[in-house]
Amino acid sequence: MLEERLEQLEQKIGYTFQNKMLLKQALTHSSYANEQKINKTGDYERLEFLGDAVLELVSSDFLYKEYRELPEGQLTKKRSSMVCEPALAFCAREIALEKYILLGKGEEATGGRTRDSIISDVMEATIGAIYLDSGLEEAKKFIHRFVLSDLEHKVLFYDAKTILQELVQRDDKGVLRYELRKEEGPEHAKIFTVEAYVGDVKVGSGKGHSKKSAEQQAAYEALLQRREAGEIHG
Numbered sequence: 001m002l003e004e005r006l007e008q009l010e011q012k013i014g015y016t017f018q019n020k021m022l023l024k025q026a027l028t029h030s031s032y033a034n035e036q037k038i039n040k041t042g043d044y045e046r047l048e049f050l051g052d053a054v055l056e057l058v059s060s061d062f063l064y065k066e067y068r069e070l071p072e073g074q075l076t077k078k079r080s081s082m083v084c085e086p087a088l089a090f091c092a093r094e095i096a097l098e099k100y101i102l103l104g105k106g107e108e109a110t111g112g113r114t115r116d117s118i119i120s121d122v123m124e125a126t127i128g129a130i131y132l133d134s135g136l137e138e139a140k141k142f143i144h145r146f147v148l149s150d151l152e153h154k155v156l157f158y159d160a161k162t163i164l165q166e167l168v169q170r171d172d173k174g175v176l177r178y179e180l181r182k183e184e185g186p187e188h189a190k191i192f193t194v195e196a197y198v199g200d201v202k203v204g205s206g207k208g209h210s211k212k213s214a215e216q217q218a219a220y221e222a223l224l225q226r227r228e229a230g231e232i233h234g
Helices: 002-013 020-027 030-036 045-066 072-083 085-094 105-109 116-134 136-146 151-158 160-171 211-228
Strands: 176-184 191-198 201-208
Touching: 002 020, 002 136, 020 045, 020 116, 030 105, 045 072, 045 116, 045 136, 072 085, 072 151, 085 116, 085 151, 116 136, 151 160, 151 211, 160 176, 160 211, 176 211, 191 211, 201 211
Parallel strands: none
Antiparallel strands: 176 191, 191 201
16 A cells, blocks of 8 residues: 555556655654664654755755846755745645655644645655665756746745735835634644735735745735736736
């Protein structure tokens, strides 16, 4: 059963592992490793450490070549927004990576599969696993395909709050604000619902495991509506 799921994920990402244990390790949360008493495979944390470094190198190389006019400070800021936790989780969800994570029962019960921190860690661990399995070139292909592709669309999400704030200031139609509408779920797995307003007009809503991520989702929804209306492009 697990082997079939691993093969399914390989087909989805377009990469077949020579060492299947690396892929399994990349998907294994510490709660599952502890529960199953896995010593040989271990969890994803060491692979995540490696994948983080590979991702930083590849994204830096990409930005250096793609944005030749930008100074160091702006390149750093752009890279940070592209590889931050919510951004990586966003990329991972586009390939449904969260469905393949091996979680302990307790972590599963408390919403670990939907948590940005875990999903983004597994994305980095997968990059680290590909790097160990085949080297930098294959890891680079994965990053370009699933992190650095369709950047115009993704930037809307990565920098949603900043972009929306700039548009609101440009339009001068009121002050942008975010209002917390609902908190639900147990303390360790709360879901926050936030609405974005320009003046008295609701422009978007979002949910997240933190107020910050809910605000980002609300801003992103507002930007998508603006784009559909032809007010912004990309």
